[in-house]
Amino acid sequence: MLNDRVFMSPLQCERGTNNFATFAQVGFFMTQEGHIPHLPGKSGRFSGGKLGHGRELDVAKGKVGVSTEEYPALPDEVMTNPLAGRLDPRRWFADPERRFEIEIGCGKGTFMLNVAKENPETNFLGIEWEGAFFAYTADRVRRAALDNVRMLHADAVEFLKWRCPDAIVNTIHLYYSDPWPKTKHHKNRVVQDKFLEQAWRVLVPGGELRIVTDHDDYWAWMQTHFARWTDAKHAAGHLAFTRESFVAPEWVGEGEVVATNYEKKMCGDTKQPHAAVLRKP
Ligand SMILES: C[S@@+](CC[C@H](N)C(=O)[O-])C[C@H]1O[C@@H](n2cnc3c(N)ncnc32)[C@H](O)[C@@H]1O
Numbered sequence: 001m002l003n004d005r006v007f008m009s010p011l012q013c014e015r016g017t018n019n020f021a022t023f024a025q026v027g028f029f030m031t032q033e034g035h036i037p038h039l040p041g042k043s044g045r046f047s048g049g050k051l052g053h054g055r056e057l058d059v060a061k062g063k064v065g066v067s068t069e070e071y072p073a074l075p076d077e078v079m080t081n082p083l084a085g086r087l088d089p090r091r092w093f094a095d096p097e098r099r100f101e102i103e104i105g106c107g108k109g110t111f112m113l114n115v116a117k118e119n120p121e122t123n124f125l126g127i128e129w130e131g132a133f134f135a136y137t138a139d140r141v142r143r144a145a146l147d148n149v150r151m152l153h154a155d156a157v158e159f160l161k162w163r164c165p166d167a168i169v170n171t172i173h174l175y176y177s178d179p180w181p182k183t184k185h186h187k188n189r190v191v192q193d194k195f196l197e198q199a200w201r202v203l204v205p206g207g208e209l210r211i212v213t214d215h216d217d218y219w220a221w222m223q224t225h226f227a228r229w230t231d232a233k234h235a236a237g238h239l240a241f242t243r244e245s246f247v248a249p250e251w252v253g254e255g256e257v258v259a260t261n262y263e264k265k266m267c268g269d270t271k272q273p274h275a276a277v278l279r280k281p
Helices: 010-017 025-030 110-118 131-144 156-163 183-188 194-201 216-229 261-266
Strands: 045-047 056-058 099-104 123-126 149-155 168-176 201-212 243-244 274-279
Touching: 045 131, 045 183, 056 131, 099 110, 110 123, 110 149, 110 168, 123 183, 131 149, 156 194, 168 194, 194 201, 194 216, 201 216, 216 274
Parallel strands: 099 123, 099 168, 123 149, 168 201
Antiparallel strands: 045 056, 201 274, 243 274
């Protein structure tokens, strides 16, 4: 996982996260430690390395993995018109009229595979910025022949802000998001005021943001943010979210919350994760 981002302008940022970017374009992914994640080649094939146990991974570009034709670089015009990069990701699916859900940070993809199999009439977009995890999950989706899942290799926070139109998403899933425990890294946490504002904007009325974490300090941070965004006085110009308790999907096993890879490995029977639902009225 990434340790620190190099901050750039919105245009540079977005270009750097474009899926199937050239090597020169991946600057955004470089960390202060100089870490560069694995990226699939132009063919959409990826040498699986450790994750793929040496097997070549195929992200099925244009079918599972969102292609550069479907997700072109942000236009220069975005510098003067912030809406110039907006596109409709529902068009990436065979039936764009279906219910539409997004998972941010799919990791190895177990939640995505399960939720998509259980809900064949819903379209799911998985957004994962780490190339190795993106490729691993996209390859799993391809092998499972799920036609209701697309995978985007990008920063989900930037995607919501610059690309996603208003009121099109029924559910946003954010499970075991990186906690960035050091204070100087808190700015990298996905849950921020600006993220909650964008989540509110892209959700349909009645849509929900579902969040689970096992990290006590990140949970305390979330609670503070949720309190602001469930308070109509704070959420100026917007209606605030309403807060609801989290009900686990019916298909998870006993004691599980969302049954992601992380949850299975890190929580087991001992750690009870924190969970919340924020609903757009
Ligand atoms: C701790 S892992 C959890 C993965 C998965 N949700 C699970 O529970 O197994 C967090 C994942 O989120 C991804 N991630 C973090 N920030 C992201 C962002 N802004 N956009 C897309 N993916 C992100 C990381 O690369 C990583 O795969």
